Amino acid sequence: MRMTRLALKTQREAPADAEAVSHQLLVRAGYIRRLASGVYSFLPLGLRVMAKLNQIVREEFDAAGAQELLLPALHPVELWEQTGRLQTMSDVLMTVEAKGGTFVLGPTHEEAVIATISPDLESYRDLPVTVYQIQTKFRDEARPRFGLMRTREFIMADAYSFDASASGMKSSYSRMYQAYLNIFDRCGLPYVPVEADSGAIGGDVNHEFMVPSPIGEDHFAQCPNCGYAANIEAAKRGEAAGKPSDANAPEMxxxxxxxxxxxxxxxxxxxxxxxxxxxxxxxxxxxxxxxxxxxxxxxxxxxxxxxxxxxxxxxxxxxxxxxxxxxxxxxxxxxxxxxxxxxxxxxxxxxxxxxxxxxxxxxxxxxxxxxxxxxxxxxxxSFVVVGDGDPCPNCGDALSLVRSIEAGHTFELGLSYSNKISSATFKAEDGTDQKYWMGCYGIGMSRLPAVIAEHFHDADGLRWPKSVAPYQVELLTITPARAPEAVAFTDDIYGQLRERGVEVLYDDRDLTPGVKFADADLIGVPIIAIIGQRGIANGVIEVKKRLTGERIEVSVPDIVDYLSESG
RNA sequence: CGGGAAGUAGCGCAGCUUGGUAGCGCGCAGCGUUCGGGACGCUGAGGCCGCGGGUUCAAGUCCCGCCUUCCCGACCA
The missing domain is CATH 3.90.960.10 (YbaK/aminoacyl-tRNA synthetase-associated domain)
Known part of the structure; x- marks a missing residue:
């Protein structure tokens, strides 16, 4: 993409309402823009990052045997009455009055997925099945904040598994759990799967995928010795080496x-x-x-x-x-x-x-x-909210609290939803009607760019990992108006790279070099090739790696190969 | 929902105390000079000063009400 054609305007100053670094940089670099409190548009660059993330999720979920579908965002309110969540989740539910009645704007899709898929899951022979979608969710958050981190409208990848037995559910769960590990690995994020509280979703075993961060809204307790990790809401403390009661204490x-x-x-x-x-x-x-x-x-x-x-x-x-x-x-x-x-x-x-x-x-x-x-x-x-230094419930070592962002959450739901929805049954081998054993798995997709940006940035701007960067390579010409040779050369390698399928951002704007360098750093494409008359004359192109700051010179004949291999 | 702060050009802000022609920086348009790390000069466009009411000869400025936004807390897949 030529930047002269790209709908993009970077800003030197962050908007006053941006507190978190990720929020400031994503707005300044032109990835997102606020439309209302807790409601953001994805601009072309931001959408490309989302597309990368969605692709990673699709590949890993598909590999785990899940199938993609798309459920509606509008749910008939009766569906939510059936499970009782119209009341229990009323704080976050947004509703729409329409001609056909009242609809809930889905904050999560357990009800909708069961209503949708159960006609296809009539027999134990049809199970197990895992389906997923990448969809917009709505939650009337009391306090949206930190840009994409906590919003009222957001995109989530949510998967739902249906099994004929508890053991089947557990194996579906472990396949999806592994997919989660793969997904966060590929995003380049440091993360810790922790035992969690199931909250309003219900169910038993569940894990949160936490990314340590100073702007996190969650805390988890971690044991440096045995690896125990649990959300503060679920964490247990162990028994310390006990002190015997002193019966000789003064009288009460x-x-x-x-x-x-x-x-x-x-x-x-x-x-x-x-x-x-x-x-x-x-x-x-x-x-x-x-x-x-x-x-x-x-x-x-x-x-x-x-x-x-x-x-x-x-x-x-x-x-x-x-x-x-x-x-x-x-x-x-x-x-x-x-x-x-x-x-x-x-x-x-x-x-x-x-x-x-x-x-x-x-x-x-x-x-x-x-x-x-x-x-x-x-x-x-264990009846206290665990604090720093409490003994680990497994090994007794001192736990430490880590501030973190919840990036994903997986649940073994068991029968908790099936029991509330009459259609959630299948015919078992013995001819009886049985309820689905379910699991559900959610990743806050639109939150991920912010989580990644929090982790991958420096004073000059964003530094995307290759796997999620909006473009792999940026070509930057120095003073194009005065360097026709360099421009012709860059046009040429731009065409070659595109033919090879490399995602290239080409800063062909006629601006002073300082502005272009600053924008390149801000936007954060991993590989930046700087092409000027001087380098061409010396037969070399300067390449800067945004993540490390490393600069190398690549000889002109090698540049296309180099960029398509590293890009 | 409780506490605090703020709404003035696309973005960042000053002006309000003490009422009297709405300003600065960035960005935007034109011309010229510049050109390897956010250059400079000149010219120009762009405002329901959040909304409504009140006081006054006169309100961005004073008074009342409302709305919106952000921060801390409560709440929270």
């Missing part, structure tokens, strides 16, 4: 702490009475109820955030009334088993012998409550 003592119902207030109230406590030596005792309204108490250190196990919900004011022995703000673990309350404690509770805690009496807390002497715990486990 009650203190008056009126009006102190938060950790910091209690620390202050006790401190003013000369009792040395800080938030880490105060028990945070939180009461939850399960589906049967049975109460569970969870103990974590006062400076830690509790990670609530599935199936438990915080007590409401009504619940406090019906459990008259629980006083909000003054709950402690002492005597709870007598009340029929199950007491769970984080492993970290084992690391200290004497605790301060609520006294189960309004306006009072106790000090020197000792585990095994003054209170009992029914079960220890």
């Amino acid at each position: 003592t009650m203190h008056s702490t009126p009006g102190s119902t938060t950790i910091s207030e209690v620390v202050e109230a006790l401190g003013s009475q000369g009792i040395e406590v800080d938030s880490s030596s105060l028990l945070k005792s939180l009461a939850f109820k399960d589906a049967n309204d049975d109460v569970t108490l969870i103990l974590v250190p006062g400076d830690r955030e509790v990670k609530v196990p599935k199936g438990l919900a915080p007590l409401t004011d009504n619940d406090f009334e019906s459990n008259s022995f629980l006083f909000k703000g003054y709950i402690g673990p002492m005597g709870m088993s007598d009340q029929g309350v199950r007491v769970l404690a984080d492993y970290s509770i084992l690391e200290r012998s004497a605790w301060s805690a609520g006294a189960n009496l309004v306006g009072h807390h106790v000090s020197n409550a000792v585990l095994g002497r003054d209170f009992e715990v029914d079960e220890f486990g």
Whole structure:
């Protein structure tokens, strides 16, 4: 493509609303442009990058046995009522009122794919099948940000596997998992597959593909020793080398702490009475109820955030009334088993012998409550949001937290969707109707250019890896208006390279050299060939590798071969 | 949804305190000089100063309401 013909205008300054480097560079270099908050157009260069990424996904998904199709973006609202997600995902759903009724603008396509494909999957003989699409999704994000990173309209590659059994699902899952590894490898990105929480999607086993980044909105915990890696929402801590409880601690003592119902207030109230406590030596005792309204108490250190196990919900004011022995703000673990309350404690509770805690009496807390002497715990486990330095659940080494961007997510859904949609059945070998065992697999395609740009840039601009670059080679002529020989030469090799199928961007604009160099660096094509009268006279062409900054001279007769091989 | 900041030419910004002919840089058009790392001179085009109302002889500027955008938090496949 000749730049004199290319719809492109680079900008020297980034728009004021661009915070992230990727956002600034993609806008400045003319890859994307904002149309509304969280809504971006892909300009010709940006679309070429998307096309490269889409091709990588198609090749790897196809190789894994998946078949491409295209589902609608408009979904009849009834479909979403069936699975209950009209309510559970209402925060992000955008709807359209049309003559034919109400439609959901698909934020994900589990419902739509089942409704579409189930007529073709009537028998166990038809399974397994994996289908995928690359499609625009809509989510009414509370806060779009960082350019392409979090948008309200975005492109996702999403695949769905259908199997006749749990084991079949697992093998479909592992094929797609491998495809994911291949895809991120080919994008040149550093990434870590981590165990994840399934969130609103539901299901059991699932992995997120995380790319470490300072602008990431997620964190995962990683063990440098054994390789354990899990999203902060799913990460578990292990048991530290335990400290035995000290039964010789001073007697448990009650203190008056009126009006102190938060950790910091209690620390202050006790401190003013000369009792040395800080938030880490105060028990945070939180009461939850399960589906049967049975109460569970969870103990974590006062400076830690509790990670609530599935199936438990915080007590409401009504619940406090019906459990008259629980006083909000003054709950402690002492005597709870007598009340029929199950007491769970984080492993970290084992690391200290004497605790301060609520006294189960309004306006009072106790000090020197000792585990095994003054209170009992029914079960220890991982009940905190994991932090830097917590022991790894596998090997006990210190975990570290890594800030990261979620680039992809894979789920074993099991029967969770099939059970909610009546058409999700097939005839099994024994003649009975069975439900599909499903998996789903999503990659945030329109997010990837931003993730890659975050990783591959320098002060001068973008530095695309070859596999996703909009063009492989850029030809840049110096002062074309005064260098007819160089122009004729460049026209010639431009034609030859195109004949060989090399993707070439040709900066034939009659601008001062500085502007052209700066634009080349900004746009970030991996190989830049600089052609001037001077080089031609010396029989050499200067070639710059954008990624490394390396400059080499290639003799004129070799230049086409060189560029088509390295490009 | 809570807290903060901002909307003036395609982009980046000044002008608002103290009301009186709307400016600068980049970009854009023309002419000339330049030409291996974002050159220079001259000329020119381009504005519902976010929207609506109010105060005033007069509002980009003061007052009220609304809208939009960005940041922090909450939320979140």
